[in-house]
Amino acid sequence: MKVSIFSTCVVDLMTPNVGIAMVQVLERLGCEIDFPASQVCCGQPTYNSGYLEDSKLAMKNMMRAFEHSDYVVGPSGSCIAMFHEYPKIFKGDPQWELKAVALKEKAYEFTQFIVRVLGITDVGASLEGTATYHRSCHMTRLLGERETPFQLLEQVQGLQMEPLKNSDNCCGFGGTFSVKMPDISEQMVNEKCGCVTETGADILISADMGCLLNIGGRLSRKGEPVKIMHIAEVLNHHNPAAKKEEAGHEPANG
Amino acid sequence: MSLQTDRREFNERTTDGIGNPFMRNAVSSAQDSLKTRRLSAATALGDWEQWRTLGQQIRQHTLKHLDYYLGQLADNIEKKGGHIYFAKTKEEASGYIRDIIVQKKAKKIVKSKSMVTEEIEMNHVLMEAGCELTETDLGEYILQMDDWDPPSHIVAPALHKDRRQIRKVFTEKLGYTGDESPVNLARYARTVLRQKFLEADVGITGCNFAVANLGAINLVTNEGNGDLTAAIPKTHIAVMGMERIVPTLEEMEVLDNLLCRSAVGQKLTSYISVIGPSASGETDGPEDFHLVVVDNGRSGILGSEFNEALQCIRCGACLNVCPVYRHIGGHAYGSIYPGPIGAVITPLLGGYDDYKELPFASSLCAACTDVCPVKIPLHEQLILHRQNIVQEKRTSAAERLQMKTAGRLLASQALFGKALRFANPASRLISRHGRIARGPQLVRGWINARDLSQPVRQQDSFRAWFDKRKGREGQ
Ligand code: SF4
Numbered sequence: 001m002k003v004s005i006f007s008t009c010v011v012d013l014m015t016p017n018v019g020i021a022m023v024q025v026l027e028r029l030g031c032e033i034d035f036p037a038s039q040v041c042c043g044q045p046t047y048n049s050g051y052l053e054d055s056k057l058a059m060k061n062m063m064r065a066f067e068h069s070d071y072v073v074g075p076s077g078s079c080i081a082m083f084h085e086y087p088k089i090f091k092g093d094p095q096w097e098l099k100a101v102a103l104k105e106k107a108y109e110f111t112q113f114i115v116r117v118l119g120i121t122d123v124g125a126s127l128e129g130t131a132t133y134h135r136s137c138h139m140t141r142l143l144g145e146r147e148t149p150f151q152l153l154e155q156v157q158g159l160q161m162e163p164l165k166n167s168d169n170c171c172g173f174g175g176t177f178s179v180k181m182p183d184i185s186e187q188m189v190n191e192k193c194g195c196v197t198e199t200g201a202d203i204l205i206s207a208d209m210g211c212l213l214n215i216g217g218r219l220s221r222k223g224e225p226v227k228i229m230h231i232a233e234v235l236n237h238h239n240p241a242a243k244k245e246e247a248g249h250e251p252a253n254g
Numbered sequence: 255m256s257l258q259t260d261r262r263e264f265n266e267r268t269t270d271g272i273g274n275p276f277m278r279n280a281v282s283s284a285q286d287s288l289k290t291r292r293l294s295a296a297t298a299l300g301d302w303e304q305w306r307t308l309g310q311q312i313r314q315h316t317l318k319h320l321d322y323y324l325g326q327l328a329d330n331i332e333k334k335g336g337h338i339y340f341a342k343t344k345e346e347a348s349g350y351i352r353d354i355i356v357q358k359k360a361k362k363i364v365k366s367k368s369m370v371t372e373e374i375e376m377n378h379v380l381m382e383a384g385c386e387l388t389e390t391d392l393g394e395y396i397l398q399m400d401d402w403d404p405p406s407h408i409v410a411p412a413l414h415k416d417r418r419q420i421r422k423v424f425t426e427k428l429g430y431t432g433d434e435s436p437v438n439l440a441r442y443a444r445t446v447l448r449q450k451f452l453e454a455d456v457g458i459t460g461c462n463f464a465v466a467n468l469g470a471i472n473l474v475t476n477e478g479n480g481d482l483t484a485a486i487p488k489t490h491i492a493v494m495g496m497e498r499i500v501p502t503l504e505e506m507e508v509l510d511n512l513l514c515r516s517a518v519g520q521k522l523t524s525y526i527s528v529i530g531p532s533a534s535g536e537t538d539g540p541e542d543f544h545l546v547v548v549d550n551g552r553s554g555i556l557g558s559e560f561n562e563a564l565q566c567i568r569c570g571a572c573l574n575v576c577p578v579y580r581h582i583g584g585h586a587y588g589s590i591y592p593g594p595i596g597a598v599i600t601p602l603l604g605g606y607d608d609y610k611e612l613p614f615a616s617s618l619c620a621a622c623t624d625v626c627p628v629k630i631p632l633h634e635q636l637i638l639h640r641q642n643i644v645q646e647k648r649t650s651a652a653e654r655l656q657m658k659t660a661g662r663l664l665a666s667q668a669l670f671g672k673a674l675r676f677a678n679p680a681s682r683l684i685s686r687h688g689r690i691a692r693g694p695q696l697v698r699g700w701i702n703a704r705d706l707s708q709p710v711r712q713q714d715s716f717r718a719w720f721d722k723r724k725g726r727e728g729q
Binding site for chain 1: 614616620637666667704709
């Protein structure tokens with residue numbers, strides 16, 4: 001199966017390991033991967049701030065980049081959910097509306113693609129440890145995907161999952177919200193960190209790097225020894241190919 | 255009180271909210287318990303999503319044919335000997351009510367269940383006219399006794415107070431001498447209020463829904479005070495926002511089901527009444543019935559991109575799940591309508607001059623949209639507000655420039671690549687041990703509370719890895 005990777009600007013710029021893990025997992029599952037190089041960002045930061053016209057540029061760029069792809073798979077429920085907004089945004093635009101619908105229909109979040117399209121729940125990963133999972137709001141509510149990460153994590157050998165209290169509550173990231181209203185956001189991420197440490201887990205997993213950078217950044221500032229991992233990194237764990245190929249830098253959070 | 259409850263800057267109000275651990279504790283524990291109760295009440299109804307869709311359809315249908323149903327309502331009320339008055343502005347609305355009071359030479363008024371009367375500043379007008387006015391909802395009564403402290407929740411106006419504070423108010427203002435048990439406090443208030451009901455010349459209530467084909471209004475309460483307010487005094491004045499109407503009892507039943515479950519996690523509340531002008535020969539009910547239908551900006555929302563906001567049935571469920579409301583409390587919104595729905599309708603009713611921050615006080619987590627029993631896309635409406643605020647150039651010039659730059663950058667691989675090349679070396683200047691510890695103005699608030707790892711070097715980016723790998727494969 002041919003799959004185009006949508007790396008997202010955050011993964012590209014901050015946590016390339018996540019993108020690498022995603023490629024390696026998908027290849028192991030038999031996908032043929034390409035990376036349309038003209039892609040950048042889904043346009044969410046500017047769109048959610050109210051700058052519609054400025055954000056349309058990024059959106060059009062993405063529609064062009066993935067025009068010839070069969071499937072588009074990204075490591076972020078939030079950015080894929082943004083693709084799902086395109087048809088509404090370009091409704092009535094003769095040049096772009098159909099392209100927007102086409103992109104929406106072939107775009108999947110990473111875990112969603114594995115479970116729903118490939119029909120696989122056991123990717124052969126193993127990881128010793130206790131972990132808890134943060135549901136990101138956009139993946140859960142806007143994309144409507146609640147189950148696939150858990151289906152996959154259940155099959156990871158050695159991994160014990162602990163439930164997270166108030167797991168549906170937002171971590172306070174919200175893109176530019178956390179920059180624009182840092183005081184409120186800080187209270188939200190504080191509460192989330194409290195819930196995370198309460199589980200006693202040593203790893204926090206999520207399918208959205210934005211939330212992980214937010215929660216991880218706060219945990220680190222508080223000196224909490226919880227490691228953050230994107231679910232792609234978890235699913236790629238103990239893959240013999242992974243070691244060889246890794247780019248030479250630290251994982252998402254030390 | 256008016257729509258606006260606090261004139262201070264939004265920042266000051268949120269700082270106040272965040273700095274009030276007592277209130278935050280009260281709000282978060284109320285949220286947690288209401289969430290569980292709501293979920294079980296919703297599940298018990300069967301397919302909750304289908305019920306929501308039905309609720310949405312009923313509200314949309316009624317809004318689409320609002321003229322027709324308001325006309326029908328007016329005819330039926332008049333046929334039964336009642337009066338209906340359409341008030342374009344808040345002045346017209348409270349002026350009409352004052353005129354009735356003056357005409358009746360009424361001195362004592364009891365009141366129940368109405369937010370729209372706050373919006374039209376009715377209390378103020380009536381007190382100026384020399385009336386004694388008593389709020390009869392327990393929550394509202396407590397607030398009144400506490401020198402008209404503003405409400406902080408749509409359904410539980412005194413949510414920000416605990417029993418100790420309530421006891422203190424009762425002791426200081428009413429000479430209460432009992433303990434702080436909720437039962438005793440409520441019993442005491444009931445004794446006081448019973449007397450007020452008996453003495454009142456006029457009862458003023460809100461209205462959950464007006465039922466068009468009956469010429470009646472529907473009141474949903476747990477304390478029964480709405481019914482007493484309507485039934486005991488000789489004159490009953492009901493006040494409603496012009497959109498709060500249903501065609502028949504059948505739709506009312508659906509919406510009451512959604513309302514009670516969403517608001518307090520009950521199947522239905524203790525008292526659900528349908529009240530109108532009393533027919534001749536009936537022994538209870540008011541002799542004189544007036545319904546005041548308030549526009550006050552609503553017709554401007556009707557048919558606009560914010561039309562869906564008028565679907566609201568004021569259940570408060572969106573407040574009960576909102577993580578922002580959880581930490582700043584209701585007073586920080588500076589409006590009688592707090593929380594997500596407040597952030598949508600307050601700027602519509604009160605304008606961006608005073609309320610342009612509210613639509614940004616959301617992480618767009620969509621918990622509100624998810625929970626709303628009539629499917630108002632609240633988070634999308636917040637984005638619409640943001641777009642308007644941006645379009646009206648109400649954001650700072652610096653922000654507009656940043657966003658323009660970001661818009662270009664995020665749309666072009668060439669520019670983004672250049673930025674990438676620049677990001678890592680630039681971040682080195684301000685980071686220590688690979689972590690950014692203090693940042694430029696733009697992200698200072700973020701970095702004050704969190705560690706941010708440095709952007710990677712361009713040669714370490716994901717796309718560089720992919721390119722290199724492809725190159726290797728090609729060899
Ligand atoms: S917006 Fe929806 S959830 Fe919020 S109060 Fe109105 S009806 Fe209830």
